[in-house]
Amino acid sequence: DSGVTQTPKHLITATGQRVTLRCSPRSGDLSVYWYQQSLDQGLQFLIQYYNGEERAKGNILERFSAQQFPDLHSELNLSSLELGDSALYFCASSVGTGEIYGYTFGSGTRLTVV
Amino acid sequence: GQQVMQIPQYQHVQEGEDFTTYCNSSTTLSNIQWYKQRPGGHPVFLIQLVKSGEVKKQKRLTFQFGEAKKNSSLHITATQTTDVGTYFCADSSNTGKLIFGQGTTLQVKP
Numbered sequence: 383d384s385g386v387t388q389t390p391k392h393l394i395t396a397t398g399q400r401v402t403l404r405c406s407p408r409s410g411d412l413s414v415y416w417y418q419q420s421l422d423q424g425l426q427f428l429i430q431y432y433n434g435e436e437r438a439k440g441n442i443l444e445r446f447s448a449q450q451f452p453d454l455h456s457e458l459n460l461s462s463l464e465l466g467d468s469a470l471y472f473c474a475s476s477v478g479t480g481e482i483y484g485y486t487f488g489s490g491t492r493l494t495v496v
Numbered sequence: 497g498q499q500v501m502q503i504p505q506y507q508h509v510q511e512g513e514d515f516t517t518y519c520n521s522s523t524t525l526s527n528i529q530w531y532k533q534r535p536g537g538h539p540v541f542l543i544q545l546v547k548s549g550e551v552k553k554q555k556r557l558t559f560q561f562g563e564a565k566k567n568s569s570l571h572i573t574a575t576q577t578t579d580v581g582t583y584f585c586a587d588s589s590n591t592g593k594l595i596f597g598q599g600t601t602l603q604v605k606p
Contacts (some may be wrong), residue, residue, distance in 0.1 A: 484529050
């Protein structure tokens with residue numbers, strides 16, 4: 383157990399639907415990062431939050447949104463789902479930004495859009 | 497924007513052979529982090545390199561950062577079946593976000 387908790391582990395949903403992925407960071411970590419991993423795209427950075435505020439944005443689609451709550455857990459909302467959104471979604475956390483200990487990743491949510 | 501290229505994409509080796517993966521960038525890298533992802537698992541942090549020319553070792557793993565901070569490598573000596581997985585390099589930015597290379601998937605034949 384890495385200390386980063388992601389739920390659910392698996393999700394199967396239909397095109398056009400909306401889902402919410404949840405992440406609880408490791409205790410004491412203030413930064414949360416969301417990544418999408420598909421077979422042909424590697425680990426794509428989506429968005430970063432630090433202590434409740436959006437800190438950096440990557441190639442996140444407008445259909446996707448995220449937030450970090452006061453208790454530091456984060457949610458990634460994916461709407462109007464398309465077949466191409468099927469992927470592994472990882473959440474990672476770190477104490478701050480740019481420190482030497484690296485990210486701690488959760489075990490991921492596997493999203494299948496049918 | 498930031499882009500980190502990693503080669504090779506796949507590598508099959510016989511157990512006991514050495515393995516190297518390379519990470520290259522056209523721009524100066526801030527810091528380089530290396531991660532390992534076992535099949536079906538999540539990325540696990542291995543190490544961070546910060547200084548130009550830095551070399552760090554972890555048992556059979558040797559990590560190098562180029563003098564110009566535009567490339568890095570991970571070398572595994574005498575591979576074992578437990579080394580199987582995908583190795584990623586990642587460039588960190590001043591916000592902390594990591595940009596990952598495409599990864600090198602290592603298969604080891606016993």
